[in-house]
Amino acid sequence: xxxxxxxxxxxxxxxxxxxxxxxxxxxxxxxxxxxxxxxxxxxxxxxxxxxxxxxxxxxxxxxxxxxxxxxxxxxxxxxxxxxxxxxxxxxxxxxxxxxxxxxxxxxxxxxxxxxxxxxxxxxxxxxxxxxxxxxxxxxxxxxxxxxxxxxxxxxxxxxxxxxxxxxxxxxxxxxxxxxxxxxxxxxxxxxxxxxxxx
Amino acid sequence: xxxxxxxxxxxxxxxxxxxxxxxxxxxxxxxxxxxxxxxxxxxxxxxxxxxxxxxxxxxxxxxxxxxxxxxxxxxxxxxxxxxxxxxxxxxxxxxxxxxxxxxxxxxxxxxxxxxxxxxxxxxxxxxxxxxxxxxxxxxxxxxxxxxxxxxxxxxxxxxxxxxxxxxxxxxxxxxxxxxxxxxxxxxxxxxxxxxxxxxxxxxxxxxxxxxxxxxxxxxxxxxxxxxxxxxxxxxxxxxx
Numbered sequence: 382x383x384x385x386x387x388x389x390x391x392x393x394x395x396x397x398x399x400x401x402x403x404x405x406x407x408x409x410x411x412x413x414x415x416x417x418x419x420x421x422x423x424x425x426x427x428x429x430x431x432x433x434x435x436x437x438x439x440x441x442x443x444x445x446x447x448x449x450x451x452x453x454x455x456x457x458x459x460x461x462x463x464x465x466x467x468x469x470x471x472x473x474x475x476x477x478x479x480x481x482x483x484x485x486x487x488x489x490x491x492x493x494x495x496x497x498x499x500x501x502x503x504x505x506x507x508x509x510x511x512x513x514x515x516x517x518x519x520x521x522x523x524x525x526x527x528x529x530x531x532x533x534x535x536x537x538x539x540x541x542x543x544x545x546x547x548x549x550x551x552x553x554x555x556x557x558x559x560x561x562x563x564x565x566x567x568x569x570x571x572x573x574x575x576x577x578x579x
Numbered sequence: 580x581x582x583x584x585x586x587x588x589x590x591x592x593x594x595x596x597x598x599x600x601x602x603x604x605x606x607x608x609x610x611x612x613x614x615x616x617x618x619x620x621x622x623x624x625x626x627x628x629x630x631x632x633x634x635x636x637x638x639x640x641x642x643x644x645x646x647x648x649x650x651x652x653x654x655x656x657x658x659x660x661x662x663x664x665x666x667x668x669x670x671x672x673x674x675x676x677x678x679x680x681x682x683x684x685x686x687x688x689x690x691x692x693x694x695x696x697x698x699x700x701x702x703x704x705x706x707x708x709x710x711x712x713x714x715x716x717x718x719x720x721x722x723x724x725x726x727x728x729x730x731x732x733x734x735x736x737x738x739x740x741x742x743x744x745x746x747x748x749x750x751x752x753x754x755x756x757x758x759x760x761x762x763x764x765x766x767x768x769x770x771x772x773x774x775x776x777x778x779x780x781x782x783x784x785x786x787x788x789x790x791x792x793x794x795x796x797x798x799x800x801x802x803x804x805x806x807x808x809x810x811x812x813x814x815x816x817x818x819x
Binding site: 418422425426429430433437438439440441443444445448449452455456459509512513516517520531532535536563567570571574 | 583586587588589600601603604605606607608610611612615616619620622623626627629631632731732733734765766767768
């Protein structure tokens with residue numbers, strides 16, 4: 382392969398990957414795992430507007446819906462990268478797929494939280510802050526797969542069929558995996574609370 | 580009152596357990612993601628001027644692509660030339676020729692923009708190429724296939740209708756139906772489709788329908804509102 386062809390191939394690959402070379406991508410992952418978000422933010426800022434315009438043009442969507450969809454997708458992408466599950470290859474394609482899925486989810490109004498019927502997290506002794514600190518500690522000790530699954534299911538309200546499709550598993554397998562993750566989280570959480578006799 | 584201990588010792592009903600888990604995640608991620616997203620929103624606002632809520636921009640300040648300006652100027656030029664040549668013809672012919680002049684200015688929105696090609700499907704690229712090269716029969720078919728595949732993408736329907744309109748002896752009834760559908764379903768493409776629908780109604784001599792559409796465009800100060808005003812003036816001349 383000539384030097385020119387190699388350079389062109391390299392540029393094409395970089396374009397598919399938000400203009401990142403494979404080495405830069407590895408750097409990004411390392412930084413995210415170390416809790417440094419600056420590199421991600423610099424990519425995020427550049428991609429935000431084109432991503433919004435892509436949604437507006439493709440779906441004729443309103444500005445706010447496009448903004449919210451991109452913001453959520455960026456956040457999800459951030460977690461996916463951080464968990465190390467994203468491989469270098471065609472990051473742009475993966476991101477666009479996630480963006481379209483997020484748009485459809487919002488468009489179909491799947492993005493809705495259930496109302497709670499009065500179950501309180503704790504007694505009235507102001508311990509919620511401490512509890513959330515331990516929850517944070519326990520959650521960050523879970524494996525990346527469990528973190529992603531629980532966040533998607535409980536926080537984002539992604540349904541079992543959608544999760545099954547996204548993760549390439551059966552709904553029953555997702556249900557079981559979610560149960561195992563939840564129990565593991567509970568045991569870590571309980572151990573922490575007991576140790577600190579809250 | 581149920582407590583975190585009841586939850587952690589599995590003393591809640593399955594429904595309560597699910598609700599509390601959801602509540603924990605909601606509290607936790609609202610805080611974590613909320614803080615991060617606020618920072619991002621601030622960065623976007625400061626560095627790129629992107630806000631969640633769009634600022635109201637005066638019509639005059641609306642962004643116009645150079646190509647669209649060229650199209651508008653070309654349309655104005657074509658109209659002026661036409662008016663010079665057809666000075667002696669009657670008012671009805673005059674109006675029809677003006678309508679035709681507006682139709683003949685090819686809508687310039689189908690360019691493949693730099694950096695966008697990777698996201699476009701092969702079929703869409705082919706449709707855009709056919710449209711840009713004015714192979715309208717082929718373009719119509721390709722846009723129609725895409726419209727069937729992605730029924731919510733009104734740009735495809737719009738370009739399908741335009742591709743049909745630009746062919747010799749178009750079926751105005753069919754094109755009008757597509758444009759009408761777009762006007763009721765899509766805010767952005769609907770604005771542009773309404774202008775073409777007005778032209779189509781004039782071609783069909785459905786002048787009253789055209790008048791209503793033109794008045795709407797003028798009232799809303801929509802796309803092509805100044806051209807709509809000119810057409811409406813000519814249309815009114817026919818009756819007085």
